[in-house]
Amino acid sequence: MTITQLDERKLDPAIALASLDETAPREPHRLYALKHGDCFAVADAYGDIRGAGDGFFRDDTRVLSEFRLTVGGRSLSLLGASLSQDNVLFTSNLTNLPIESAAGRQIPQGAIHIERVRLLWQERLYERITLSNYSREHSTVLVSLRFGVDFRDMFEVRGSTRSKRGTAHTAEIDQSSVVLRYEGLDKVVRTSAISFSQPPDQLTSERADFFIAVTKRSRQTLYVEVGSKTTARPQSERFRAAAARARFGMRAKRRHGATLHSSGRVFNDWMERARADVALLTTELATGPYPYAGIPWFSTAFGRDGVISALQMLWLNPGLARGVLAFLAQHQATETSPFSDSEPGKIMHETRKGEMAALSELPFGRYYGGVDTTPLYILLACAYADRTGDTAFIDGLWPSLCAAAEWIETASRSTGFLTYQRAAESGLANQGWKDSFDSVFHADGRIPKGPIALVEVQGYVFAAFRGLAKLARLRGEEERAENWELRADAIRQQVERHFWIEELGYYALAIDGDGQPCKVRTSNAGHLLYVGLPNPDRARMVADQLLSASFHSGWGLRTLADDAIFFNPMSYHNGSIWPHDTAICAAGLARYGIRDSVVRLMSGTFESAVHFNMRLPELFCGFTRSAGEAPIAYPVACLPQAWSAGSAFMLMQACLGLQIDGWTNEIHVTRPHLPIGIDNLVIRHLSVGHVAVDLTFQRVGDRVGAFLADAHEGLVPLVVKS
Template identity: 45%
Template structure:
């Protein structure tokens, strides 16, 4: 066995073993991202990986880095970058490169900008394709050498994040084959992983892990070089690389998804660009599983199925894309815990927190192979099931997962509430598990007004709201399944929870709900964004909901880029922290959806406008996982958080959650109605058009127009039996 390399060595808090290390290299390099299936690539602007030194770059497959370096040179020098972009649909990375001034060791000097190299990178399910189209634009013959340095380290994604390992498996000798080379690694899990590189035309033999081509191009001549990098693993069947089939398959999938979802157009082109970028990013993260579509959480750290993230993403997109919710529900139902397993924080009925496929997870070095350490995924699963039924009327799917819904409800009233006080709470069972198990899962994210960390078991405010919505939603389903007594019991539970929550969590002097209750049932008297989720679940008293909203958009909470996770006056406030003062787009979307539920239009528009403004200042209008919570400064952009996932599924879904909220859109499948309840449009949007909005087999095209503070609605096209109504 060999000693483990640490890709991003950095100091980290002892209490947080899964801390994501940040280095200068991470925070200053612009990254380009591609994803397909279980594979993703993180590259620089050149289409290279780790060309300038250690970084969280490469080709990853099933939580393992199969290609650690890919670095192109021309006569031993890095090319000059002309431009670089990822195609609008995220299918390809295009980089325009040219030669620098070259002395010409072959006796032929070459001035800069003589040779153009168009590098095109495409990702398949388990293979990366890179095409180099080389053309001589000079007036004389060009004689030069292209070289490609490559390497594979087969490190686990947790090693790339900064987690140290004492032992690793063994790197295998390189295997030369016709047209290329195979690099290999035999892991301590007994699995052999291989990276197969193929070159067309074949490389000249020059050195280990280096491919080279000597090119002589007359003026105007071109030469094409094709490179394929395939990820191979024991026990997994892989097809031979076929770049054309990969591109065609991606195009077919894109067309099918476009035909399945509602299309949105507005009078604001910048907003349309945000919509387009968000949709493309979300489509890239959505992965086909045996159970249907599932939105993987984010790249690079979370390119896998997370229960909470998948559910919240599906909820934000439910009004325009119910198929995503259907796949998410089936996947989570199939992966629900059925036994006690303390190492995985698993208990019967509990819904998945995350799943991993890498060596460290398989060996149990991290507990995340199939991990259940989240207190909110289980009630949110029930919430999504009920919301899906209300959106589609698809009782067949809901009936098929009713046993899993009942198991989730059973967990909520037993393991989730061990002391029987009616509140859901958490206390990790796995010594290696997450200390905090709500969406703010940093080790220091739940604390008291004096800065003391809260002791477990902890009852989070927002989780009680999720539980309340879950009980009521399950009651509605039970009625449809001819179980009136079960429905009545669930409604009684919801009402008891509502009454006790108001008595226990409300902080009248702070005009908000407590962040949480600690193990001694003492409230954490902190103004936090969690209170906004209480509105999302419908648990808040209406008068108190208005007071919470007013506090959330007041200066201490609102940075003018969005609502901070905690108020700027809190003891542990740090705008550069992960959860204690930063701004998370999805958090703001859920808060906005909560405002809409209570008819709080002004704060809703304020939050939506802030996130829209943020999208205008970030690269590619791609909202990251989070950004720092500094106050907005004139002419500046949001301050980046250095190791944020980008893209992140629930951030990409933010625009759809907020737009659905301002439109007030809801559905009544039995009544064949699409309803717009108190719709409102921001001052910077005069018109919003929805094409192919579906309810069952009916399809409508709609146009909403703003007239001051009022919105009119016009049905442009209708196919099938459906009524469209506005409710003021």
């Protein structure tokens, strides 16, 4: 498979992964992920890593590709597995199958309890394995850990093949550790050191065997660490210290921003899990916090994903948006490169740190092939300014925002629309959020020729220019403000004239290089509602169709209407359900006052989360909901995914009709609704200007009221509209 083919098959990671191992895919909702910084680990409920799409990764390289525990030469029986509420500790509870002791005595199933507890801290994996003997006999059992390290680049794990790789060095084995090294073609030596708290009875480059004596009603513990080098021998004190630091660090991240608490216990569990997932994926960079996109495939800084996640969290935690904006401004393109799809002023789509990126075997070391990222960046900056009134930060960002606007103006000059067409064959063929090779098509199934103008992208451009005009006027730059206002008005008229398809009563997905509309009904049109581009009559027509059975499955909104030629509820982009997409469409409905339907979408999304153990995946299948059945998982969706977790908060804001005006330091609430089954909701520590307040929403009969806590009355104005 070529690099180009691989990247276009980002459209469907299931296909790429199946090419590696036909026993894959592994269901994401049955896998467990840990993350810290630029490291993450994915394993199954047993705590085992089998080397399909799972593993322990550091800087886009898999530094542990196999890690399997057996007792008595047999695999174990699963009792249960879980993540701690703060996402720091993974715990698997296991028991033995019928085995023989080292002396040949039969040990019945269920005599020994095995607990595996794992965490990540500072590029190191820590594991505690505890064996507890509940039988009435003393036993010495063989405990084996099989391990392997393939040092494969993330893109190799995803399915790319390489004609040449670097050199794997002979393992260095001492009394209680194994060190494995690989020198890449980029001349970087990558190391994985596996250390044990006690010397194994037998240790090779791929296996450690321990004969552990477990007396009756007693327990024995083994500690294991995997890092880039050997350190002090693993032990209880090191494990506890790492766990304490990891939990403290996670608490610090979760303290940022306001919190939600409702009258619904299960609903609160969802909100807590979503908040914990956003915190887990947020990495502290030199420029501030940045939400990495998702584990395992996209655990890095993505422009589009970071912006949308920040928009979802903006009302609760504007500091996240500030960190995203600062990072993207720092990495804004300053030169033209067809290989990386960069042009001066353009905002980054993706960055990678692996060997293949370093060698330019693929363009994703720093890649700019996202047509929507630049207008979304401006949109976020304007929304951040409206939320906070932080003129000092916007002043520092202003040259970057102007450069981004100039790129949009230049790129739109020939057609009047912001279009894309990859500059090199190694780049993405489609460069909107639906970047599968077949996600943009004509009604008869033809793949359109470029350059392509996506409907939602024109909406983002409209919002970007409108927001910039407001900021420019506040800065006293009247000429720029008038220019951008004219451009916003022009793009609105152009979209209404060229994208609206009268016979569909809907907006076209795109306009191709021949100026022909792709007359396909997709969820993309819902993003136009989010930015407020359509007139009210057309907005209502779009809303009615989005809420019809063609799109609304009962669990959420499908990306494609079910009568389209490429509709497939099991596809990556052509009929599946993406929670972030549903949330954006819901926010659009709320903008046009269709708040009852927002409550329905919130309910379906919450019920989906319940079936997925309170954690919404990147996407799931778009089958119609049936009584008594659960939503169908997509085989290799990222889990957790930042904008899926953030969708809970965008939906909640849409229900509440809540906006914070950072220029006047006022809270505005318009026709508030509460989710089904929730009678009371409290938002604690909501920042407005330099103060933080507690805001309560209370159901009273058929109405929902909003009021500030007694102690906070008078601190900020609360404007409520029925």
